[in-house]
Amino acid sequence: MPSFKKCPWTPEEDMQLVNYISRYGIWNWTQMPKHAGLSRTGKSCRLRWMNYLDPQVKRGNYTQEEDEIIIKMRQTGSGWSAIAASLPGRTDNEIKNRWHTRLIIKSANNMEQIVSEIDTLTMYCDYQNNFDFPEASMLEAANEDYSLSSHMLNTGTSSNDVIPPTFGTSADPHVSFWREPFVLENVYDDIDEYATYVDPQFGMPNPEDWFGEPFNPYYDML
DNA sequence: AACATGCTCAACCGCCACAAG
DNA sequence: GCTTGTGGCGGTTGAGCATGT
Numbered sequence: 121m122p123s124f125k126k127c128p129w130t131p132e133e134d135m136q137l138v139n140y141i142s143r144y145g146i147w148n149w150t151q152m153p154k155h156a157g158l159s160r161t162g163k164s165c166r167l168r169w170m171n172y173l174d175p176q177v178k179r180g181n182y183t184q185e186e187d188e189i190i191i192k193m194r195q196t197g198s199g200w201s202a203i204a205a206s207l208p209g210r211t212d213n214e215i216k217n218r219w220h221t222r223l224i225i226k227s228a229n230n231m232e233q234i235v236s237e238i239d240t241l242t243m244y245c246d247y248q249n250n251f252d253f254p255e256a257s258m259l260e261a262a263n264e265d266y267s268l269s270s271h272m273l274n275t276g277t278s279s280n281d282v283i284p285p286t287f288g289t290s291a292d293p294h295v296s297f298w299r300e301p302f303v304l305e306n307v308y309d310d311i312d313e314y315a316t317y318v319d320p321q322f323g324m325p326n327p328e329d330w331f332g333e334p335f336n337p338y339y340d341m342l
Numbered sequence: 343a344a345c346a347t348g349c350t351c352a353a354c355c356g357c358c359a360c361a362a363g
Numbered sequence: 364g365c366t367t368g369t370g371g372c373g374g375t376t377g378a379g380c381a382t383g384t
Binding site for chain 2: 367
């Protein structure tokens, strides 16, 4: 695990950056810190301005409408920057934080999401067993989405309740599932356990029903 | 009151795309 | 076509605050 010291911006540094940009504008992030007398990288300056100092940045107090937009766009695969573009005043970083701290649970609180999780997993099975699937990024997405499941399973519980396994993280008792050679039986084992945590009101479908039918939305692409 | 745990968010990193030379 | 510089994106981390025990 990398260990690096975080170095918060001081009010003086903020002032320097704001003064410089208000006077000369943004012309080159790499050169700017030198001219502004800041001992920061251009990237750091850019991030500080974009996420914090820019007067157009809105802070806190997300409306329900904003949350819904984030959830919808995220579910359709939009990137953070695309979502930020749809929410004036919100930054990608802020939206990302919002997602990971609040919305990921809300998002999972519907059946469609659960089905999507299963579909993603099914695609993964198909890939591993039958195809040399070229879209490596899809696998990463599958892993991420499956990780999402653990958050989903928390729906309706408080932080003090028993937390189901956290798939795909260092604390994940199932982490070996993703790192070992793929074995279909492992999927069933995990799905079974996964299903036991789902709120019964959702009427979790039998995983066998889902895996019994060949399913791969990417067949047409192959 | 003291400690443990969880949550939030600013800040960093690595990687990628693109443009210019 | 290759190299280099720059900006942008997404993932991750750590500090500090809030809350619970």
